[in-house]
Amino acid sequence: MKIEFLGVRGSIPAPGPDTSQFGGNTPCVAIRAEDEPLIVLDAGTGIRKLGINVIKDESINEIHIFFSHTHWDHIQGLPFFAPLFNPKYTIKMYGPVHYLKNLEQILSQQMEYTYFPVRVQELAANISFHDIGETEMAIGNSFTVRTKYVNHPVVCLAYIISRDGKSFAYVTDHEPYRNLFTDSSQGDVEEGRLVAQEQTDALIDFLDGVDVACIDAQYTPEEYKSRLGWGHSSVDASHQLSKEAGVGELVLFHHDPDRTDTALQKILSNLQDRSWNPTSGSVPVRLAREGLVISL
Numbered sequence: 001m002k003i004e005f006l007g008v009r010g011s012i013p014a015p016g017p018d019t020s021q022f023g024g025n026t027p028c029v030a031i032r033a034e035d036e037p038l039i040v041l042d043a044g045t046g047i048r049k050l051g052i053n054v055i056k057d058e059s060i061n062e063i064h065i066f067f068s069h070t071h072w073d074h075i076q077g078l079p080f081f082a083p084l085f086n087p088k089y090t091i092k093m094y095g096p097v098h099y100l101k102n103l104e105q106i107l108s109q110q111m112e113y114t115y116f117p118v119r120v121q122e123l124a125a126n127i128s129f130h131d132i133g134e135t136e137m138a139i140g141n142s143f144t145v146r147t148k149y150v151n152h153p154v155v156c157l158a159y160i161i162s163r164d165g166k167s168f169a170y171v172t173d174h175e176p177y178r179n180l181f182t183d184s185s186q187g188d189v190e191e192g193r194l195v196a197q198e199q200t201d202a203l204i205d206f207l208d209g210v211d212v213a214c215i216d217a218q219y220t221p222e223e224y225k226s227r228l229g230w231g232h233s234s235v236d237a238s239h240q241l242s243k244e245a246g247v248g249e250l251v252l253f254h255h256d257p258d259r260t261d262t263a264l265q266k267i268l269s270n271l272q273d274r275s276w277n278p279t280s281g282s283v284p285v286r287l288a289r290e291g292l293v294i295s296l
């Protein structure tokens with residue numbers, strides 16, 4: 001399979017000369033394999049360019065879009081995805097069940113006249129919506145998609161896409177689990193520690209041995225200290241998670257919108273300096289950038 005990164009920026013698009021190397025579009029990753037449906041992870045603004053490319057590729061008729069969650073940066077490109085307007089395409093959309101609204105209601109709302117000139121009901125493609133939780137499903141003849149909840153202020157899913165013995169994990173908008181009871185006036189401190197450890201272990205099991213993991217790395221360790229509870233990881237936490245799960249390669253993802261190209265490269269080299277262990281080494285790591293294609 002070929003994994004193409006079309007949007008790697010978190011929170012809000014950040015175009016401009018300072019971000020031109022890694023890109024300013026919000027999350028979108030496409031996964032292709034010959035004679036298989038197109039798989040798309042999230043519909044941030046990166047999906048607009050993907051749509052233009054899909055229209056040019058006559059071999060694609062069926063598209064499966066998996067949403068990690070429905071915060072703006074992961075859905076705001078959807079109304080500009082050209083295949084939605086073409087009856088040739090069958091488009092299936094999947095996302096976590098929200099406690100107030102289902103996926104169709106949420107995605108339809110951003111296409112009400114208040115925000116956009118075309119309503120979901122007017123789109124020409126054959127579209128269906130699928131509310132999912134933790135599950136495993138087959139897509140096409142050879143893809144397997146597995147999901148797991150991660151730690152974000154709204155329900156959010158991580159995905160593992162597997163094919164031919166190779167696997168790619170997509171873990172965006174995740175904050176490391178932590179003990180929420182720091183003193184006994186809030187709750188049982190030991191129980192809080194155990195719950196956080198159990199949740200961490202379950203995520204490590206989920207990611208066990210994947211070939212490539214694309215993981216949220218919005219903050220530096222210093223920045224993270226003042227952003228607890230915002231639902232994002234530090235670069236060091238993502239590296240540690242990858243190491244514990246035996247991931248083959250880590251791709252740092254969901255870059256902070258204020259991060260320049262120069263700052264991103266510095267973060268990577270600092271992480272490599274800090275994380276290198278002469279005994280156990282470190283997980284190979286690179287920065288997600290628009291246009292990056294990984295073949296597995």
Ligand SMILES: [Zn+2]
Nearest residue numbers: 010011073173
């Ligand atoms: Zn996000």
